[in-house]
Amino acid sequence: MTDDFSGLGLSSKVTDAVVSAGYTKPTDIQAKAIPHVLEKKDIIGIAQTGTGKTASFVLPMLTRLETGRARARMPRTLILEPTRELAAQVHENFEKYGKNHRLSVALLIGGVSFEDQNRILDRGADVLIATPGRMLDQFERGRILLNGVEILVIDEADRMLDMGFVPDIERICGLLPPRRQTLFFSATMPPEIEKLTKRFLRDPIKIEVARQNSTAETITQKLVRVGSRPEEKRAALRDQIRAAENLTNAIIFCNRKRDVATLARSLQRHGFSAGALHGDMDQKSRTETLDAFKANKLTLLVASDVAARGLDIPAVSHVFNFDVPVHAEDYIHRIGRTGRAGRSGAAFTLVAPADGKHLDAILRLIQRDVPWVESTAPHAPVQEQAAEESPGSSRRKQGEARKTAKTAKTTNTVKTTEKAEPRRKQQTDREPESFGIDENSPFGADGPVPAFLLREVSRTR
Known part of the structure; x- marks a missing residue:
């Protein structure tokens, strides 16, 4: 060569x-x-x-x-x-x-x-x-x-x-x-x-130039056991970010676009410099976010797979897979964002109990064992769970609360109606007012007398 x-x-x-x-x-x-x-x-x-x-x-x-x-x-x-x-x-x-x-x-x-x-x-x-x-x-x-x-x-x-x-x-x-x-x-x-x-x-x-489906030798790969609840995964991610050695910047990958924005907001609330990048963003917003990350104005970039191969940033120090990728090949592309041009890099993948099938496919593809790291993040307390909720989930809970209140109000109304029913029944049992019309009249005994029957009829010859 x-x-x-x-x-x-x-x-x-x-x-x-x-x-x-x-x-x-x-x-x-x-x-x-x-x-x-x-x-x-x-x-x-x-x-x-x-x-x-x-x-x-x-x-x-x-x-x-x-x-x-x-x-x-x-x-x-x-x-x-x-x-x-x-x-x-x-x-x-x-x-x-x-x-x-x-x-x-x-x-x-x-x-x-x-x-x-x-x-x-x-x-x-x-x-x-x-x-x-x-x-x-x-x-x-x-x-x-x-x-x-x-x-x-x-x-x-x-x-x-x-x-x-x-x-x-x-x-x-x-x-x-x-x-x-x-x-x-x-x-x-x-x-x-x-x-x-x-x-x-x-x-x-x-x-x-390299064994097909292989990952770069310059990348240190780790697996992290996490709970299945979103707030537990977010807590584990924050724990790994804080504990990461020589972290200068990082890309965090999610499988779903809606989770990208939620996770970025969560990291921002916890004091991290984070931005979001996914396919539903307009081109101007995507470009501005990428430029900010390239210029080190953002430390963490939360992204969907739209960014897995679209970033030319040689000095990304870490990659975090918040979700285990569904397609095993995407694992190679994601962690390939770090360890570029001969530099060393680190990749951490958060693995929930339901991710076993996808993880097995990745390990078969890359043909190597990846060591496990236990997360030290505790379960998220109740206060943190409330803070972690996205605006959408808060609106849903508010809607559920309003629905519950409405149901309770309806129930009280029904009970009040049931109590008032006997009195109404007594009123109904009274003799109907007489309008001077026979009960056998086609208009009924309780019905009003049509106005045209009460008008005086003029006789003409």
Whole structure:
């Protein structure tokens, strides 16, 4: 393997940008993939998170794009990413390593104005970075023509599978020129993804820089036994955060979006610097939260799996799995947020009694034992449980209290009515007032006399 980037065949513009960014030695995936990309070979790259995979296709693409120019609405290259955060991360890589180039890069993601995107596309984009749904939306609007794409990159393919994007990818591949170069990257290789590579890649070169489904050796992994109640898990998490050694910042993962906001508020109430990141947030809020975390204005980032592969922050010291991930592969991606670029990291996973099945699947996948750590957090007292409740649960309890009060009021009314019933019965048993109408009258003895019967009838001849 070459000792520096100058021996990989990259242009001087690219190598100068890499050196100025502070990198001198390529990673395994970069050293193995870059020469093949420059030779226009199709590639299957299997590499875990944090191995420098993004630069392994960005750097050779920059070199390839130095010749030729883009035409209006006809991008020369297309990079598909499963999330907005990942797409934005790749865009940042092109800005960083392409500073010596004058290339046009378009970013098609949700939460960004169509007008801004169309302006770049109309001028001609050398590089189009997009999420599948947004890309197809623009294609159907007639804003993009795909017959000029020379290089297709499908990044984080297994994540695409998890998010249900495979049908979109199949459709996009069908719209592209058959004679193109395809670069396919994934951390794992499920059978469905392998079928995809056989359909759309031509004689690909397979590059695997680490054992498939492995976790980085630089990450210290621990399991923490916790109770099943949410307040017990939150107390155990706070205990682990306070006890963590050399914690500078941390990402805390939840399985459900609604739990992300609840946990972030809980940590804030207990004096922690915490923010939330999940898929229901608008793009502006997500960007502001990420920027605050990157700038160390936030110590803890509570996130759903939307952030598992979308953050390019090399110095994350800790990862906490508040929930055991349902999909075993997500465990690899989550803890891969720490221990990046040769740094050491720590990952703690909170395991409740009901999590045994998912934990067994993770241990089978990573093929290693993970030691247990007993939580010293006591059961949350009654006062703390009340403080821990989310606004939604408080509103529910208030609603239940109002319902109980209403029920009690109704019960009292019923009892009062029952007591008053005999008196009413006595009133009913009285003789009806006589209106001078026979009881056999069709109007009934108790009924009022119709007004038209009481009017004097005038006789006319």
